[in-house]
Amino acid sequence: MLSAAMAPPSIVRSSLEEMLDTIKRRDELPKDVPPALPTRPTSKSRRPSSRRSLPVSVKIDSLSVPNCPPPKEAVKTEEKRPERVLMAEKVSGVKSGIFGSTKLSKKMDPAEESPYDEVAVVNDSEEKMLERSQGSDPSVSSIPSSLPPLNEEAGWSDNAGYVLREVVRVPTENILPANPDILEGVDDLIQLSYLNEPSVLHNLNNRFSHDMIYTKAGPVLVAINPFKKVSLYGNDCVSAYRQKLTDRPHVYAIADTAFNQMMRDEMDQSIIISGESGAGKTETAKIAMQYLAALGGGSGIENEVLKTSSILESFGNAKTLRNDNSSRFGKLIEIRFATSGKICGARIQTFLLEKSDCLTIDDVDDARRFKMLMEALDVVQIRKEDQRSAFAMLAAVLWLGNISFSVIDNENHVETVEDEGVTTAARLMGCGVRDLMLSLSTRKIQVGNDNIVQKLTLSKAIDARDALAKSIYASLFDWLVEQINKSLEAGKENTGRSISILDIYGFESFHKNGFEQFCINYANERLQQHFNRHLFKLEQEDYTQDGIDWTRVEFEDNQECLNLFEKKPLGLLSLLDEESNFPKATDLTFATKLKQHLNSNYYFKGEREALSKFVITRESPLRRLHAADSQKQSVGAKFKVQLFKLMQRLENTSPHFIRCIKPNTKQLPGIYDKDLVLQQLRCCGVLEVVRIARSGYPTRMTHQQFAKRYGFLLLEDVESHDPLSISVAVLQHYNILPDMYQVGYTKLFFRTGQIGALDDARNQTLQGILAIQKGFRGQIARRAFKELKKASMILQSYVRGEKARKEFEYSLNSRRAAIVIQKHVKQRFAKRAYNDQKTADFEQERAHQSVLEELERRVFKAETALKQKEEKMPH
Numbered sequence: 046m047l048s049a050a051m052a053p054p055s056i057v058r059s060s061l062e063e064m065l066d067t068i069k070r071r072d073e074l075p076k077d078v079p080p081a082l083p084t085r086p087t088s089k090s091r092r093p094s095s096r097r098s099l100p101v102s103v104k105i106d107s108l109s110v111p112n113c114p115p116p117k118e119a120v121k122t123e124e125k126r127p128e129r130v131l132m133a134e135k136v137s138g139v140k141s142g143i144f145g146s147t148k149l150s151k152k153m154d155p156a157e158e159s160p161y162d163e164v165a166v167v168n169d170s171e172e173k174m175l176e177r178s179q180g181s182d183p184s185v186s187s188i189p190s191s192l193p194p195l196n197e198e199a200g201w202s203d204n205a206g207y208v209l210r211e212v213v214r215v216p217t218e219n220i221l222p223a224n225p226d227i228l229e230g231v232d233d234l235i236q237l238s239y240l241n242e243p244s245v246l247h248n249l250n251n252r253f254s255h256d257m258i259y260t261k262a263g264p265v266l267v268a269i270n271p272f273k274k275v276s277l278y279g280n281d282c283v284s285a286y287r288q289k290l291t292d293r294p295h296v297y298a299i300a301d302t303a304f305n306q307m308m309r310d311e312m313d314q315s316i317i318i319s320g321e322s323g324a325g326k327t328e329t330a331k332i333a334m335q336y337l338a339a340l341g342g343g344s345g346i347e348n349e350v351l352k353t354s355s356i357l358e359s360f361g362n363a364k365t366l367r368n369d370n371s372s373r374f375g376k377l378i379e380i381r382f383a384t385s386g387k388i389c390g391a392r393i394q395t396f397l398l399e400k401s402d403c404l405t406i407d408d409v410d411d412a413r414r415f416k417m418l419m420e421a422l423d424v425v426q427i428r429k430e431d432q433r434s435a436f437a438m439l440a441a442v443l444w445l446g447n448i449s450f451s452v453i454d455n456e457n458h459v460e461t462v463e464d465e466g467v468t469t470a471a472r473l474m475g476c477g478v479r480d481l482m483l484s485l486s487t488r489k490i491q492v493g494n495d496n497i498v499q500k501l502t503l504s505k506a507i508d509a510r511d512a513l514a515k516s517i518y519a520s521l522f523d524w525l526v527e528q529i530n531k532s533l534e535a536g537k538e539n540t541g542r543s544i545s546i547l548d549i550y551g552f553e554s555f556h557k558n559g560f561e562q563f564c565i566n567y568a569n570e571r572l573q574q575h576f577n578r579h580l581f582k583l584e585q586e587d588y589t590q591d592g593i594d595w596t597r598v599e600f601e602d603n604q605e606c607l608n609l610f611e612k613k614p615l616g617l618l619s620l621l622d623e624e625s626n627f628p629k630a631t632d633l634t635f636a637t638k639l640k641q642h643l644n645s646n647y648y649f650k651g652e653r654e655a656l657s658k659f660v661i662t663r664e665s666p667l668r669r670l671h672a673a674d675s676q677k678q679s680v681g682a683k684f685k686v687q688l689f690k691l692m693q694r695l696e697n698t699s700p701h702f703i704r705c706i707k708p709n710t711k712q713l714p715g716i717y718d719k720d721l722v723l724q725q726l727r728c729c730g731v732l733e734v735v736r737i738a739r740s741g742y743p744t745r746m747t748h749q750q751f752a753k754r755y756g757f758l759l760l761e762d763v764e765s766h767d768p769l770s771i772s773v774a775v776l777q778h779y780n781i782l783p784d785m786y787q788v789g790y791t792k793l794f795f796r797t798g799q800i801g802a803l804d805d806a807r808n809q810t811l812q813g814i815l816a817i818q819k820g821f822r823g824q825i826a827r828r829a830f831k832e833l834k835k836a837s838m839i840l841q842s843y844v845r846g847e848k849a850r851k852e853f854e855y856s857l858n859s860r861r862a863a864i865v866i867q868k869h870v871k872q873r874f875a876k877r878a879y880n881d882q883k884t885a886d887f888e889q890e891r892a893h894q895s896v897l898e899e900l901e902r903r904v905f906k907a908e909t910a911l912k913q914k915e916e917k918m919p920h
């Protein structure tokens with residue numbers, strides 16, 4: 046260990062000066078690294094304007110901080126070193142760290158942070174210095190932080206805020222530059238100033254640790270499986286992408302682009318999702334479907350499309366070593382859209398169902414899943430009767446597994462045991478028990494014109510039984526897919542526009558690989574070819590054909606590996622078919638044949654220790670196959686045809702690629718296994734794609750398209766000019782720098798972001814035009830409205846006057862009539878009242894009269910009586 050006490054300051058200083066000089070010189074590194082993107086600086090991609098005298102990647106802590114506590118002990122353990130250095134070591138395969146992978150120093154407050162948790166590295170000259178200062182032991186791995194401060198006269202005062210903490214020996218050629226802090230966790234790997242594996246790994250890790258699982262790698266979306274719920278989905282998020290409120294990398298963004306391109310270019314699109322088993326392809330496909338359903342929903346069919354996943358997963362997924370819910374089939378879901386952009390149907394194509402099963406899976410509620418399945422079967426309108434038949438077949442497959450055999454002779458020939466297994470299976474399958482028992486234990490061979498029945502040995506009988514179960518299951522699966530397709534069939538309004546989502550099994554390698562793994566990996570090689578074709582070959586061919594200046598980017602072409610599978614007559618598939626036609630063919634004879642014909646092929650390896658084994662290697666240890674164990678003659682050929690058709694279909698679409706990455710094999714959240722991630726990134730050539738995308742011209746348009754789209758931006762009349770002159774005039778008008786584009790024979794090629802700038806100008810101009818049009822149209826409309834209003838008011842006044850006059854006359858007449866009527870009525874009432882009064886007066890008079898008469902009568906009577914009384918009285 047080197048300490049301040051052991052090293053006199055002058056020696057240390059001169060040695061450090063020497064070392065820092067070396068580091069300064071290394072600042073001119075790296076020659077092989079492409080220059081920073083010559084795009085317009087954005088807030089994210091802008092590099093620091095002032096450069097330090099140390100490379101950005103070097104971290105040396107403060108020498109001038111007197112309070113820096115001396116190290117208690119040298120930091121030796123790997124755990125204490127920053128993650129990035131460890132990652133870089135593994136990547137480069139060098140025992141010690143990578144210079145460039147250390148981080149630009151953050152200015153540390155010695156009072157707050159321990160100065161011992163960062164690392165610096167030295168190269169060979171630093172090593173010499175160390176040897177000098179510490180004696181002869183070059184393996185010393187640290188120098189102290191408590192070196193005496195250097196003063197400004199030393200000439201590198203700007204470095205005085207740093208001190209070396211730990212020394213890691215690195216061969217110079219393994220030193221890679223790190224990116225400045227400002228580029229930490231960028232959205233698109235294109236933005237990295239230094240594009241190397243450690244930087245890419247670090248960037249992805251940085252994002253992954255913040256739950257930003259999506260990153261763009263130029264035109265490709267890299268999706269790292271979080272193995273946990275992340276809050277990146279849902280209606281709000283969908284709306285944000287639909288309304289273009291965000292442009293962060295996301296599956297939604299890819300689906301949105303595909304949809305818009307389909308509508309704009311009237312061309313079918315495809316979203317090709319690839320990655321290893323368990324990398325998240327199926328989930329990603331579902332997320333893309335959800336977005337498209339939200340975008341093109343409304344007809345109700347989108348719900349059916351979404352429900353299909355549940356049916357397909359129930360019948361086609363299984364637990365494997367790599368994934369608890371592994372799709373054991375590939376699928377292409379073609380979602381069809383009407384001209385309006387509404388989903389009008391869908392079609393599903395499946396590939397090669399691998400038929401193995403596992404009974405229980407942790408954390409899976411079978412009852413709930415079953416309920417969901419039953420609902421989904423109803424939604425896609427599979428009749429109840431058919432559903433029952435399907436479950437009967439499923440039960441038959443399970444009962445077939447219970448069928449056993451008894452050996453009947455010493456040649457190991459067998460007979461089927463007649464038990465519940467065979468009788469139930471026969472009943473469910475609708476065949477005779479005897480027939481089933483016979484067909485499982487014998488085989489027919491045609492010899493000349495005769496059919497000979499031969500008894501099977503135990504192993505052959507078991508194979509026959511399993512093959513029958515698998516074939517019933519496969520037919521059941523195909524039948525289900527057919528029913529789903531019938532239900533999702535597009536109506537007449539289908540315009541033929543579609544977005545196909547391909548979710549196909551990733552490369553597989555198990556301890557013992559079967560024919561299915563062989564086919565799966567073959568399909569993956571084909572897809573890799575498609576990826577290469579679009580992102581490397583076609584791209585570069587396009588540049589060359591159009592005669593533009595271009596430095597080729599090398600990529601690994603897998604054509605030779607594909608030839609190994611496909612070439613006739615000596616490709617693996619042809620040889621397999623040929624061998625299957627021989628009656629006495631075995632795994633061993635097949636393997637021997639392969640070795641005989643293919644040993645010279647670079648990608649083929651016949652294994653010595655096990656005669657019936659062979660290996661196909663390309664790049665990666667992941668792509669190893671051991672033993673092809675299928676004897677079926679036509680399955681391979683059929684699969685090849687299916688694959689070719691798929692490729693043809695994909696070729697007619699505009700592709701969008703999503704690369705799913707599995708961060709760890711434990712299927713756990715928060716674990717980022719750099720080696721595993723790197724292996725996958727290498728496997729799919731992510732770095733090369735980024736390299737092409739950033740050094741290339743990702744946007745291109747024919748002269749005609751360009752002139753039509755942007756020609757109107759020129760003020761002059763451009764009608765009479767040819768498209769190329771118009772295009773060049775537009776570019777000059779908008780000051781697009783010459784190294785931002787290239788003019789090809791037929792097309793214009795633009796660097797990233799350039800067309801965006803032009804489009805902004807176009808949109809602004811269009812908006813301006815729209816505003817003027819809006820004002821002008823508004824003015825015309827207002828004037829027309831006013832005139833119309835005036836005319837209608839005149840018309841209304843005439844009509845209203847006439848109407849009022851008529852109403853007045855009418856009411857006058859009514860009034861007059863009313864008065865006459867009133868007069869008569871009143872007269873009648875008056876008359877009646879008068880008569881009544883008269884009658885009453887008369888009656889009263891009469892009554893009065895009669896009272897008077899009565900009175901007179903009474904008076905007369907009284908007078909008479911009085912007279913009589915007086916007469917009688919004596920006088």
Ligand SMILES: Nc1ncnc2c1ncn2[C@@H]1O[C@H](COP(=O)(O)OP(=O)(O)OP(=O)(O)O)[C@@H](O)[C@H]1O
Nearest residue numbers: 272273322323324325326327328368371372550551
């Ligand atoms: N975006 C995501 N968010 C949360 N979990 C995810 C996501 N993507 C994948 N997963 C988890 O990872 C598991 C495996 O994903 P998935 O089945 O999609 O992988 P795959 O690549 O389709 O695998 P295989 O090729 O075996 O079918 C899922 O069951 C889920 O638990």
